[in-house]
Amino acid sequence: MLFTALTTNSPAETTLVVLAMVGTLAAAVVVIGLIIAALISILGSRVSGGMKVVWIIFIICAPLIGALLWFLIGRRQVSFTS
Numbered sequence: 001m002l003f004t005a006l007t008t009n010s011p012a013e014t015t016l017v018v019l020a021m022v023g024t025l026a027a028a029v030v031v032i033g034l035i036i037a038a039l040i041s042i043l044g045s046r047v048s049g050g051m052k053v054v055w056i057i058f059i060i061c062a063p064l065i066g067a068l069l070w071f072l073i074g075r076r077q078v079s080f081t082s
Contacts, residue, residue, distance in 0.1 A: 031064055038067035041075065 009017070042055045055074055059066035 034067045035059060035063050038070045042070060045075065047074070 014079055037055065037062065042052055042059075045052070047055070055066070055070055
């Protein structure tokens, strides 16, 4: 389908397809980077061992939401309790 879209469409349509692919790839790289950063942050935090496991499992089950919640809520709770 992609090859067909790149060969049979007008140059404007081909450009849109390529831009959509690049945008999707960029978004995927950002999400993967966010997940990796969250995992590194969890492992280096002062959260107890059990809570680290809970956060890691949460990120494995819901990667984007889990990583975002770690940075919005989890790290803040560590700061308040320290």
